[in-house]
Amino acid sequence: MSDNTTDPKNQGIQRRALLQGTAGILATGIAPFVHAQEKVVLRYLGTAVNQDKAIAEKFKADTGIEIQYVAVTTDDVTKRAVTAPNSFDLIDTEYFSLKKIVPTGNLKGIDTKKIKNADKITTLFTKGEVGGKKVGDQGTAPKKVMFLEGEKSKKFSATPTQYMTLIPTVYNADTLGIRPDLIKRPISSWAELLNPEFKGKAAILNIPSIGIMDAAMVVEAKGIHKYADKGNMTKAEIDLTIKTLIEAKKAGQFRALWKDFNESVNLMASGEVVIQSMWSPAVTAVRTKGIDCVFQPLKEGYRAWAAGFGVPATLSGKKLDGAYEFINWFLDGWAGAYLNRQGYYSAVLETAKAKMEAYEWAYWMEGKPAAQDIKSPNGDLLAKTGSVRDGGSYEQRMGGIACWNAVMDENEYMVRKWNEFVAA
Secondary structure, eight states: OOOGGGSHHHHHHHHHHHHTHHHHHHHHTOOOOGGGGTOOEEEEEEOGGGOOHHHHHHHHHHHSOEEEEEEOOHHHHHHHHHHOGGGOSEEEEEGGGHHHHGGGTOEEOEEGGGOTTGGGSOHHHHTSEETTEEOOOBTTOHHHHSEESSTTOSSEESSOOSEESOEEEEEEEEOEEEOHHHHOSOOOOGGGGGOGGGTTSEEEEOOHHHHHHHHHHHHHHTTSOOOSOTTSOOHHHHHHHHHHHHHHHHTTOEEEEEOSHHHHHHHHHHTSOSEEEOOHHHHHHHHTTTOOOEEEOOTTOEEEEEEEEEEETTOOHHHHHHHHHHHHHHTTSHHHHHHHTTTOBOSOHHHHHHTSOHHHHHHHTTOOOOSSOEEOTTSOEEEOTTOOOTTOSHHHHHTTEEEEOOOOTTHHHHHHHHHHHHHO
């Protein structure tokens, strides 16, 4: 085999590829070694939940680019994006925050022509469909805020364009967590959260914009009121929802209003709470302690959420190349498989599937009984052979969305009323 790198024609190709920068190299499919000598560090702003050490380590091993995590609360991610857009190189934020961030012009549209797997991103985001069927889009459904009119636009596009606001990282459909061993009967409705049978043993999430959506699911399930859009209530609807919560609180329904992931795990694991707002990985964390905990599918459907990567408008040069490289790497399968194994869902299912064992994919994504024990990325036992994932397959679960996390037009009023509930 001859070494054809000495051929002047090939040297020209190599030089051109290098001059084009990483974007050019990614387009040619040649492995990007350019950054190794240049020590690019990307400041990654997001919540601690999405900032995983193993992902940063694997990315650095593969590319030489270092990820420096900047961990703040969900609300502070939005605040920073609005007030200090130069304090990060990459943002991992929820889609519902975009209505606050995009009008500032602080994010640049992500050029899908530079994203290798852009056309493979799940249709849940691009069309609001799962398995060819429309899902519920009350609240801030990603498809409503997925595209910008142009790279520097401050306006969302109602139809797909070349520029995406965010490239999805993780998403899921949430429901209530329960302790079946302590409840000892089937639970099938959101209404059960306020059932007096669980007085003093129920808990709700104390993040206003999410907690009120859970409360709205309960209000509808109890037949008290039907909302036009649970994610964008009128003042009268906010009043009604909060009144329902305050009455339940005064009657002693809630053991706690939790804010912190670990708090939700401890409440459930101790048995102090038997039914509560919960996140999928928190249910997983309770199970790894050997305690029976279920993320219960409910007949009214799920409350969904989604996060994604955004790029600040001022980012340029090697840092911008590095951000695109990270996003491309993230969609390439390793990170997707890693997240799927924690009970989240990844943006590009096809590449994640290629990095998972067939039995893992069957359990996590197809709703099939586990052919062997299911373990977390760090080796904890999550499910024994023969068990089935709560909520079944990807299509069953994501196809059962009733509403999405949102920021309401009456957000300030809602937060004020929510605080009255917390203080009641």
